[in-house]
Amino acid sequence: MLKAEYQARGPVPQDVIDAVPLELPPITAGQALVRVLAAPINPSDVLTLTGEYGMLPPLPAIGGNEGVGEVLEVAADVTGLEPGQTVLLPVGCGTWRTHLIAEAQQLIPLPSADPKQLAMLTVNPPTAYLMLREFVDLQPGDWVIQNAANSGVGSYLIQLAKIRGLKTLNVVRRESAVAAVEAEGGDRVLVDGPDLPRRVREATGGAPVKLGIDAVGGASTDHLAACLSEGGVLVNYGRMSGEPCQVGVSSLVFRDVTLKGFWLARWFRQASPQQQKQLFGELIQLIASGQLKARIAATYDISQIKDAVAAAAAGARDGKILLVP
Structure with missing residues (x-):
């Protein structure tokens, strides 16, 4: 298991982040273990690494604000979620990693569709x-x-x-x-x-x-x-x-x-749960049906995080950079 972690911020984003070993404890009540399937690198992610974004997490931090994963294991008390399901990862949970533990109630089940396209659901659409x-x-x-x-x-x-x-x-x-x-x-x-x-x-x-x-x-x-x-x-x-x-x-x-x-x-902070549900409901269906999709320039493994961030920060590219562990 690996995670893309940074302990400082600096003007060259790929210089501050590294792929390091990840250790996770056993899951506890209400939790699920998830294998990350795909996570994009957005301009806001690059600005977070350079310290220029409007909202910065405390350090050290794991990169990535959105992505999708596959449920591997759920706690005995979890209902409505089971191993094998594709889920939308919680916003801002640090998605640039191979695995994560999340509260099951924060995971949104997704329909069967290309996980690389679903991974880009939370920010750009x-x-x-x-x-x-x-x-x-x-x-x-x-x-x-x-x-x-x-x-x-x-x-x-x-x-x-x-x-x-x-x-x-x-x-x-x-x-x-x-x-x-x-x-x-x-x-x-x-x-x-x-x-x-x-x-x-x-x-x-x-x-x-x-x-x-x-x-x-x-x-x-x-x-x-x-x-x-x-x-x-x-x-x-x-x-x-x-x-x-x-x-x-x-x-x-x-x-x-x-x-x-x-x-x-800011919109998410001010929107009601019903407004957010309506927004994601419509976008999920458009992506799952193939009516809404994004170009993908290249995919990288977590171990290639420096190359991936450098590619995302470059100006002349045609499509999104994705991490596909």
Whole structure:
């Protein structure tokens, strides 16, 4: 048994984490022993290793915030869960390991489906789903613009928008990313630049764009804001550029564009159990049925954690990095 543990944080994320032996005690009442099947490496995981994320666990810590596993053993008093079941792991439990012990009531049974796709259920799909629904009342045929369209969230947003009959303008930072986003079903794919608003008007025929989704920050935020129609809402959920959001006066003052932030952890803290159940219920069915999926760039074993984190932190990749113990 292995775990990917870090005892410090630093600017080079792969330098602070190591695969070390894992020892687990016998399970006790109410618990289950789970073998981890797959766990992704998200941008937030990389920022946690560098110390730049908004919520940092105490050290030492095991990496990983989401994943799926197979139940190996349950305590005698546990009902509704049995060995062999695939389960969603508790959020933030440190999923970069081969095995873990969890409270049985925190494990959500999952339908039979590709565990690698199910492993990415907890973070990126809810982020895309909620940003499409929480800020603007969009109707079929409406346009949405997003940058970082080749990211995990970007891919899910394209698919969820298409399911709802929405049309997407997808902005990327390099020409080499265009083909993959087009293959995902993006209605229009554009490379970022100062002239983005003009190209967006040409692509939409001048139709209003009510919602923008920004993961980059810096000048890219301003480019998206300038593409929005009067009264549009721009939602930021990341800063891939490492720079603060910039929005020009012409957007804020003369066109009444609003800039808002979205953090999934805050939504979970404020949402009722019923809201969370409804969210996951819909997403689980979409993933299990194959209607919602993400590209996977590469998979790694826990013993390869340094290489895996380095690959996840690299900018030019096509798809998610997964740990598959």
